[in-house]
Amino acid sequence: MTLQPHRSKLSGWGRFPVVDGLVLKSEDLPAATEGATLSRGLGRSYGDSSLPAGTDLPVADATLADRLLGFDPASGMLRAEAGASLFELNRVFLRRGWFVPVSPGTQFVTLGGMVASDVHGKNHHVDGCFGEHVRGLKLRVADGRIIECSDTAEQELFRATIGGMGLTGHILEVEFPMRPIPSPWIWSESQRVENLDLMAAGLKEAAREWPMTVGWIDCLARGAKLGRGILMKGRWAQPDEAPKKPPPLKGRLRVPFQFPGIALCKPNMKAFNLAYYWKHIQPCRRGIVHPDAFFYPLDALDDWNLIYGRRGFTQYQCVLPHADGNGPARRFLERFVSAGGMGFLCVIKDCGAEGKGMLSFPQPGISIAMDFPIHPTKTPALVDRLNELVIAEGGRIYLTKDTFTRPEHFRAMEPRLEAFNAVRRKWDPEVRIRSAQSVRLLGDSA
Amino acid sequence: MKAVLFGASKGMGRALARLMAARGDRLFLIGRVSEDLERSARDLEIRGAPAPVMTAFCDLLNPESFAPALDRAERELDGFNAVVVTAGMFATQEEMETDPQLAARVLAADFTGTVLFCEEARRRLLATGGGTLCVFSSVAGERGRKPVILYGAAKAGLSKYLEGLDHKFRARGLRTVCVKPGFVKTGMTAGLKPPPMAGQPEAVARRVLRAIDRGRPEVYAPAAWRGVMCIIRNLPRFVMRKIEF
Numbered sequence A: 001m002t003l004q005p006h007r008s009k010l011s012g013w014g015r016f017p018v019v020d021g022l023v024l025k026s027e028d029l030p031a032a033t034e035g036a037t038l039s040r041g042l043g044r045s046y047g048d049s050s051l052p053a054g055t056d057l058p059v060a061d062a063t064l065a066d067r068l069l070g071f072d073p074a075s076g077m078l079r080a081e082a083g084a085s086l087f088e089l090n091r092v093f094l095r096r097g098w099f100v101p102v103s104p105g106t107q108f109v110t111l112g113g114m115v116a117s118d119v120h121g122k123n124h125h126v127d128g129c130f131g132e133h134v135r136g137l138k139l140r141v142a143d144g145r146i147i148e149c150s151d152t153a154e155q156e157l158f159r160a161t162i163g164g165m166g167l168t169g170h171i172l173e174v175e176f177p178m179r180p181i182p183s184p185w186i187w188s189e190s191q192r193v194e195n196l197d198l199m200a201a202g203l204k205e206a207a208r209e210w211p212m213t214v215g216w217i218d219c220l221a222r223g224a225k226l227g228r229g230i231l232m233k234g235r236w237a238q239p240d241e242a243p244k245k246p247p248p249l250k251g252r253l254r255v256p257f258q259f260p261g262i263a264l265c266k267p268n269m270k271a272f273n274l275a276y277y278w279k280h281i282q283p284c285r286r287g288i289v290h291p292d293a294f295f296y297p298l299d300a301l302d303d304w305n306l307i308y309g310r311r312g313f314t315q316y317q318c319v320l321p322h323a324d325g326n327g328p329a330r331r332f333l334e335r336f337v338s339a340g341g342m343g344f345l346c347v348i349k350d351c352g353a354e355g356k357g358m359l360s361f362p363q364p365g366i367s368i369a370m371d372f373p374i375h376p377t378k379t380p381a382l383v384d385r386l387n388e389l390v391i392a393e394g395g396r397i398y399l400t401k402d403t404f405t406r407p408e409h410f411r412a413m414e415p416r417l418e419a420f421n422a423v424r425r426k427w428d429p430e431v432r433i434r435s436a437q438s439v440r441l442l443g444d445s446a
Numbered sequence B: 001m002k003a004v005l006f007g008a009s010k011g012m013g014r015a016l017a018r019l020m021a022a023r024g025d026r027l028f029l030i031g032r033v034s035e036d037l038e039r040s041a042r043d044l045e046i047r048g049a050p051a052p053v054m055t056a057f058c059d060l061l062n063p064e065s066f067a068p069a070l071d072r073a074e075r076e077l078d079g080f081n082a083v084v085v086t087a088g089m090f091a092t093q094e095e096m097e098t099d100p101q102l103a104a105r106v107l108a109a110d111f112t113g114t115v116l117f118c119e120e121a122r123r124r125l126l127a128t129g130g131g132t133l134c135v136f137s138s139v140a141g142e143r144g145r146k147p148v149i150l151y152g153a154a155k156a157g158l159s160k161y162l163e164g165l166d167h168k169f170r171a172r173g174l175r176t177v178c179v180k181p182g183f184v185k186t187g188m189t190a191g192l193k194p195p196p197m198a199g200q201p202e203a204v205a206r207r208v209l210r211a212i213d214r215g216r217p218e219v220y221a222p223a224a225w226r227g228v229m230c231i232i233r234n235l236p237r238f239v240m241r242k243i244e245f
């Protein structure tokens, strides 16, 4: 029997937009992708990256294609189907002393999604993006062929696929080396930081000694307190400092229902940001922590996106080059507050070198990410104001988080787009493979 | 445990096989598509099943494939003490009403094929002093219901067969485990609208593995379906005629 598509409501993690999609879902990913115009994983991208360009254009759901196909304990090299989740990899490999070379802030992502977004983590300043570590991909391209690509075979296609948001083809298999770790526990240090200058200086200094760093900032604090927050640093614990037992599998709580919009009024957000800041009562904390608590604090709460209520939410993430100290970050936060933005979580991270992915997001500079609830008119206007600033600063946005950017703004921040489009045209002249996001930003037909 | 798994390439069978692999059980996979079985075998080895995990061809619609597949398994594992059958077919009532050939295939796979396969398996298990025969039937076999008349009939027959095996052979060491899944989110049900109590294959697999270890003759999964089916079994006929469940 040939695989039948089924109708399903689809959205990204922000729960906006929602489309009535046609889904092909099977363990047999080659079969599922045969008639599909896009692939998607666990839907942890926030906006419209994983959504089909139209309600009758089938999208392949890769999540059932999750087998591990080969692992070499000598080199750590792993090959797996693209729907394998990071959660599964951690469950299988962490206690055996292996970890992915790069991990995003949630483990509910697939390998396909990690490649397509070329995800970065707390170690970006030393290890770059996930794509830097990928040795090879098996890809179904638009004309139906299945192709192996790597830095030595179809290199252009390989580099366009890393960070290419699923627009070059369907990723079927991914090969990359797992990394040996001294223990499955993390040694972490965190400190309260009073303002942006100290945060930026702290990140810079920490980057010299620590393999993993990130900052959280109170995005509602203004004036002298602008940019205050918590700076977190970590490394894998050595066997003699770590508990003898492997980290227990953590239970997770579930958000039982969609919250009413009022839950997100400004006083509540202020209270949340304040509480998060002052919860860190000692100026500095250090010690052994569970890897989940370090890498995936938000994963402790299933379906936390329901907290944002019916209208959904979005994340805005940009990277601003360091040209003049932390001026860009300061101007960004000031713009955010003055344009009426308010948010729960704001994450700040200094990025290292640009990767090989043709449209990969990070570049040397400071990355800022913040979540906010969607308001039908105010949010697009806020995103416009932020994008104008990002363009002026020579920065760019992260497509996997984006829902509202205008095509002209995107073009203005992406001089690399032409080269990417050329590769895409070569492999897919009829532009069969496309997404709601590529319709919005790249002018593909719906 | 040394187990032969029929249908472990997908769905609940895949989830169950992974749990068994993680605790180091020796596994032998049988199924329709050899290349695909090989990929599953590698997956299970990486997850802890003693290598090599070997495979053999076996098709529910081809009863002649049953004995050779089990013979191979017996040789490669040097005897086995468990057989798990998750292989099965599903089609909606509407599909089968309009396509009699499809109906014939589903009935043949889920009843005749499964039962004949179990006959081969239980003979071998009994010959070596017993063991576990775990087979996935369905809550669809509990009551004649409008959305699953044909599929449910095959599963009803299968459940009754397994019950009979348990009655006759438990004393001789054959532990029959009849699994009755409710709605579980797998590829099989991807096109259907999930009810509120829909289960995940992994949670089902954990429950089934406990039942296998304890030799429970019958297990509902997710657990809530036991209560639901108790009600459904006791609804009067005039109600069953009215509702669409």
Ligand SMILES: Cc1cc2nc3c(=O)[nH]c(=O)nc-3n(C[C@H](O)[C@H](O)[C@H](O)COP(=O)(O)OP(=O)(O)OC[C@H]3O[C@@H](n4cnc5c(N)ncnc54)[C@H](O)[C@@H]3O)c2cc1C
Binding pocket: A012, A013, A038, A039, A040, A041, A042, A043, A044, A045, A046, A049, A050, A062, A082, A083, A103, A104, A105, A106, A108, A109, A110, A111, A112, A113, A114, A116, A117, A118, A119, A120, A121, A164, A165, A166, A167, A169, A170, A171, A172, A298, A400, A401, A435
């Ligand atoms: C709480 C949270 C924290 C996060 N933290 C980080 C972080 O620290 N760093 C970071 O970089 N990202 C982060 N992200 C974003 C997330 O890592 C990416 O959006 C990732 O791509 C999601 O993977 P997915 O499997 O859910 O893919 P989806 O969201 O389903 O898809 C994302 C994109 O990948 C494409 N895609 C997916 N699978 C395939 C495939 N098999 N073949 C071709 N294309 C495919 C889709 O078309 C789409 O364009 C975070 C997200 C959340 C919700």
Ligand SMILES: NC(=O)c1ccc[n+]([C@@H]2O[C@H](COP(=O)([O-])OP(=O)(O)OC[C@H]3O[C@@H](n4cnc5c(N)ncnc54)[C@H](OP(=O)(O)O)[C@@H]3O)[C@@H](O)[C@H]2O)c1
Binding pocket: B006, B007, B008, B009, B010, B011, B012, B013, B031, B032, B033, B036, B058, B059, B060, B061, B086, B087, B088, B089, B090, B109, B136, B137, B138, B139, B140, B180, B181, B182, B183, B184, B185, B186, B187, B188, B189
């Ligand atoms: N999912 C549910 O909600 C649900 C509810 C009640 C009962 N069940 C029963 O539970 C069992 C497992 O279901 P599932 O959801 O895990 O199904 P699934 O994901 O569709 O997996 C079915 C398995 O059966 C194999 N198979 C199908 N036809 C076969 C044939 N003719 N010969 C050999 N193997 C065959 C498939 O292998 P290949 O296709 O790769 O060959 C696959 O491994 C089935 O018996 C099903 O009827 C399921």
